[in-house]
Amino acid sequence: MSNNDSEEATNSTAARKLERRYRRVLRVYPAGRRREELLDTLLEMAPPSRAWPTTRETADLVRRGLRARLGRPASRAVVVVAVMVALVTGYLAAAFAVRGAWEAVPDYPSGGKLAEITGTVFPGLQVDGSRDAGGLFHDLDEPSTLDVVRHGHEEDFGYAEYNFAPAAMYIADDYHTWMTETARRLTEAGWTVQDVSPTGATVIATGKLDESGTTLTADRGNLHLYVGAETDVVGTPVGSFYADANLTRMPAWYVPAAGALGWLAGGLIGWLLTGWASRRTERAASSRVRALTTALTGVALFFLLPLAILGLLGFVDEFWITRSPGAGPFWSLGVTWFYGCQQLGTLLGLVALVLAAFARPHHSLLPDETTKTTSKIKNQSPARE
């Protein structure tokens, strides 16, 4: 084989690789002739030395391809709708992803491990304790699955906790001294004490705190500990204070990671679904089908979008700002106060999708029949014009 032949073979292999790489990027466009048209243009534009699509080119293709998936090229409204739908589907997917990831988080300690914690907080005292629910969440009403499906959860729905306190309820000591000692014991046992704060009623006239107790929070591993000492609980003997504590599980790193992936994957699915429905109804034979699908999507978004926006803010707050599991999961509004909105919005969204699935394209508006075209075949290698 001559040097020229060898060089030609190398160039041809490189060109095929570049074509394959372009084809991979072009999958972002909806299937159809546009991919081939773009491939032709991209290969014509590429200098002989190019082995990979450039970053600028790829970013442009991804952006324009995602837009092309929505159809209706002259409409800006379809982009706004797609962003809103993506937020909603991202929210729903993130809720399921986070719920699933919690299953892998270690459960509350029991037996000797639990006794070590309760003994460190209340040494030398008999301690009573219990979980407020067997599963990941608690609901004061303890509803059946059917009740939950019909009505959602009650307003205090949140993560289950392990509550414990001295069986005698009161500790005969000065609460300041006791809490200082408790912080020392916890630190020695490997806990990181986060905060010790006074509690009590605020005097309205002066704005000052009328201190009557103190609280402590500490973390160790995936556990968050709260300890409270209070003197103004009814029935507290003089010289004693009322004490209680609870443990809550903290999410492992993979819980917010699963949530973030859920937002992205769900958002992408929502975008693609909007595109699919938009392109089907864009060519729908019946204008009534188009109008009904649009109206249903609008009403569904009216019910779901506020939940998705609040959910996004709650997600960031739950895992990166307050990092407190006490407020309940970021999606709790959708199963408590706004349960009906969430159910109705989801139902209407699904009906809109079903309508889009049954929308029959208008024959004269099929993509390749919009204009009269003539075809001719050229058997020539692509030449730069």
Add this chain to the structure above:
Amino acid sequence: MAKPMREPTFWILTALAAEPRHGYGVLQEVSRLTGGQVKLLAGTLYAALDRLTAEGLVEADHDEVVDGRSRRYYRLTSDGATALEAEAERLRLSARTARQQLAAGRPELGPALGRTAAFPKLGRLA
């Protein structure tokens, strides 16, 4: 009054004004007409062609298959030609106003500012 065209739209319509062209042909023509100052990316070009087709300013002319790859030629519609003409007139008036203002502020440069040779790009736009 119609909205001013974005620059890529203006140049794509201009590139199609003389004859139908396929995607790469449009990109080459835009580059030639602007002296290489406007270089469109392929994704941007086809997004604009889709939009202009939906707006009725451009339409498919004919297809070719070269080396197994589809190549579609696009042409300007009569609405497209009207829109391009209107935009060219708008740019001409804008350029004239700018030249008049410049001449009023700097009378010693007045005659030179009137010549398109002094502002080749402006002259071409107008």
